[in-house]
Amino acid sequence: MSADPAVVLESLRAAIVGLRADLRRNPGPAAQHSILVDPDHLLPVMRHLRDHCGFDLLTNLAGIDWPDPKLADAVAVPDDAGDAAVRAAGGFLEVVYHLDSTKTRGAPLVLRARTADRSDQVSIPSVVGVFRSAEFQERELFDLFGIHFTGHPDLRRILMWDAFEDHPMRKDYVAPDDYEYEPTPHGDVLEKARKHDPPKP
Amino acid sequence: MAIDPTLARELKASGVHVTSLEQLVNWGRSSSLWPLQFGLACCAIEMISATMAKYDMARFGAEVFRPSPRQADLMIVAGTVTKKMAPQVVRLYNQMAEPKYVIAMGACAISGGPFKEGYNVLKGIDRFIPVDVVIPGCPPRPEALLDGLIALQEKIRGEKLTGSARARHADPDAPAEMPIPECGAHDIVPVANRGIWNPPVIEREEGGAE
Numbered sequence: 001m002s003a004d005p006a007v008v009l010e011s012l013r014a015a016i017v018g019l020r021a022d023l024r025r026n027p028g029p030a031a032q033h034s035i036l037v038d039p040d041h042l043l044p045v046m047r048h049l050r051d052h053c054g055f056d057l058l059t060n061l062a063g064i065d066w067p068d069p070k071l072a073d074a075v076a077v078p079d080d081a082g083d084a085a086v087r088a089a090g091g092f093l094e095v096v097y098h099l100d101s102t103k104t105r106g107a108p109l110v111l112r113a114r115t116a117d118r119s120d121q122v123s124i125p126s127v128v129g130v131f132r133s134a135e136f137q138e139r140e141l142f143d144l145f146g147i148h149f150t151g152h153p154d155l156r157r158i159l160m161w162d163a164f165e166d167h168p169m170r171k172d173y174v175a176p177d178d179y180e181y182e183p184t185p186h187g188d189v190l191e192k193a194r195k196h197d198p199p200k201p
Numbered sequence: 202m203a204i205d206p207t208l209a210r211e212l213k214a215s216g217v218h219v220t221s222l223e224q225l226v227n228w229g230r231s232s233s234l235w236p237l238q239f240g241l242a243c244c245a246i247e248m249i250s251a252t253m254a255k256y257d258m259a260r261f262g263a264e265v266f267r268p269s270p271r272q273a274d275l276m277i278v279a280g281t282v283t284k285k286m287a288p289q290v291v292r293l294y295n296q297m298a299e300p301k302y303v304i305a306m307g308a309c310a311i312s313g314g315p316f317k318e319g320y321n322v323l324k325g326i327d328r329f330i331p332v333d334v335v336i337p338g339c340p341p342r343p344e345a346l347l348d349g350l351i352a353l354q355e356k357i358r359g360e361k362l363t364g365s366a367r368a369r370h371a372d373p374d375a376p377a378e379m380p381i382p383e384c385g386a387h388d389i390v391p392v393a394n395r396g397i398w399n400p401p402v403i404e405r406e407e408g409g410a411e
Binding site for chain 1: 284318321324385386387392400
């Protein structure tokens with residue numbers, strides 16, 4: 001099957017009753033459109049894509065932190081027929097799935113799934129049962145973004161140590177303040193330099 | 202007691218080699234540095250290359266990479282030291298037998314390199330273990346590692362084993378083990394061993410560094 005998200009979405013709608021998903025258009029030159037899937041329907045969608053649409057390879061999972069949900073919809077505008085406009089007031093976390101096919105050529109199919117918010121409802125169903133390759137990548141997203149993948153067989157931190165409590169890829173992460181002298185500070189480092197090495201009076 | 206170099210040369214011309222125990226010991230130590238076999242990142246690839254036939258670190262007596270810290274004299278910290286890895290590196294250093302030397306190879310091991318202002322990389326291994334030679338580069342070429350090794354050999358040959366200026370490993374009061382940091386809730390604890398790492402306070406000129 002073609003990797004055109006519109007065609008795939010039609011196939012999904014025909015196969016899954018009451019599917020909450022819509023097409024997100026990328027207005028940029030890349031024109032890499034994606035399908036925003038409600039987390040409740042993520043597993044049936046993945047299974048259908050694997051078993052009936054030829055997408056047999058989950059190559060990549062990416063996480064995005066959207067503290068401002070308006071920005072999320074600015075880069076991937078909803079299609080006119082959009083019915084799964086998940087928008088949380090305080091922002092949300094998003095997982096982007098890249099599905100490829102070893103049988104057909106073409107660009108990967110991009111799926112998105114969003115959590116309800118950024119604080120306590122950060123669960124998304126794990127797709128490890130469908131694509132085993134998601135195991136480590138979901139652990140990485142759990143580690144760096146704090147997204148909880150329900151049903152994951154071994155959801156532990158993978159890059160940072162176990163006692164670590166933060167999620168460094170979140171936009172509101174504050175790195176430990178262990179500045180040391182920089183000969184040519186600029187940007188954020190310049191701000192730190194001003195704070196730690198006050199200029200000579 | 203120092204040997205008169207003129208006398209030593211005259212004796213050598215007549216077939217008598219005069220040396221001191223200190224010189225002999227230092228010569229032996231510098232000529233058979235056994236590095237610890239471990240690498241942390243891309244610098245390790247250059248380190249491996251330096252040991253292979255083209256660059257042949259064996260010419261300097263340092264080809265016997267030991268898989269155990271208990272048999273090693275030299276720790277080449279080759280690569281990015283993450284905060285998660287730092288306690289293990291210090292623990293390996295502690296397990297090495299004296300005398301032991303450390304080469305910090307590459308920008309990351311020296312200062313954190315391109316990851317310096319990141320959240321997960323140590324800003325230089327010299328915060329936790331004493332470093333003898335630093336080799337800048339990203340990564341340094343094998344020639345640079347050989348140059349660093351030769352610099353370390355020269356340093357060892359000049360070491361004093363007695364007196365007030367003696368080397369660290371010959372001083373019974375100097376610490377042989379370094380405290381191992383712990384991975385805390387937000388950062389590594391402590392962020393540095395203040396006993397060996399005290400950077401100078403540099404006053405910043407307003408506008409000068411911008």
